[in-house]
Structures are given as C-alpha cells and as structure tokens.
Amino acid sequence: MSTNPHTNPHTSPRTFVLGITGASGAAYALRLLDRLLAGGHTVHLVVSDYGKRLLADEADITRISLGALAPDHADAADRLMIHPNKDVGAVIASGSFLHHGMVILPCSSTSLGAIACGSGSNLLTRAAMVTLKERRQLIVCHRETPLNLIDIENMRTLTLAGAIICPTNPGLYLRPTSVADIIDFIAGKVLDLLDVEHNLDTRWKQNN
DSSP, rough: OOOOOOTTBBBBBBBEEEEEEEEOOOHHHHHHHHHHHHHHOOEEEEOOHHHHHHHHHHOOOOSSSSHHOTTTTTTTTTEEEEETTTOTTTTGGGGTSSOOOEEEEEEEEHHHHHHHHHOSSHHHHHHHHHHTTTTTOEEEEEEOOOOOOHHHHHHHHHHHHHHHEEEOOOOOOTTSSHHHHHHHHHHHHHHTTTTBBOOOSOOOOOOO
C-alpha cells in the first residue's frame, strides 16, 4: 500500500469488503459501492438485518442485488459478491481470504460495540474481527451522534486494535451546494483511506 493515498493511489483493480449496518446513511454506502465498481474493483458485500431496513427506508431498496444497489453497473455481476449476514462460514469470515481493506459504512453503535467486544456472532462483525487480526485495514464509519462514553471507549478500543474511525462528518470548506456534494465528500474520504483513485471533487485545494 502506498504511503500517501492523496498523491500516489493504486489504480489497478483490487478487492474490498463493504459492510452496511442500520445507522442512517444509506446514500454514503451506495455512493462508495458505485465508485468502487466504477473503478473495476471487486466488492464483497454484507448487510445486517437493520442495514436492510435502512436501505429500504432511505433508498427504497428492498432486494439486496446488483440491479437494486448499483443499477449503473450491470457489467459488474462478477465483481459484486453478496453474502448473507448469518453465514459466518462465508469466505470473508476467514483470515485466509485476501482482500485490501474492509469498510463499515454506515456503522451503528451496536455494531461498533460488538466488534470492540470481539463478538463475531454474524458475518459482518466476524469479517471485521478477522480483518483486524490479519492486520488489514478496517475503516469504521460511525454515523450516530452525540456520543456516549461507551461509544468513545469502543472507538478507542478499535483504534488501539488497528482500525481507523472515520465518522461521517462532512467538511464544508468545499462549499457544498447539494446533498450529493456532501455524500461525495464522505465517499471520497473513504476512497482516499483505501488508497483508491477517484474523480470526486473532495480534496482541499490551495486556492480555496
């Protein structure tokens, strides 16, 4: 992995794991998935039960499929792998499965706490725990606010274990004029952390 994702990002296709939980922010996850597939990357997706409700409530998505989640990427059927959250025997639950990073976006306080406590009772939390033990990149995009001490301590625990806590806090210095601009800011931040090239206008410029 390059040392500076802002100046020397990887351009070759890679493999990532994306987890979606029940915290608000479906649009963030869908935009990230869109950009990863657009870049030719492979995505292993796992959605919690409350994540499914989130997608239905916020994006009218009632079926977890390529056509529903990323309708502009019909050619990516072989690059989007959807795993049931109850299948703790899926490939992403194994440390021998190689990938280039896992993102949980959005991440609820419930999932945050489960991962911090080492509870791998479902595939999403199990995959996150495996990512940590294998010393791969785990990006946790916590969405809830305000924070209580339990959330803060869980974030501390995961940070000490090697995770990156990336709250979905958009910067306003780019002067967003639409909700789409704010969504792109978060998606772009995560892509930068993953060291993935993208064309989203999300970075500070000297003339700002």
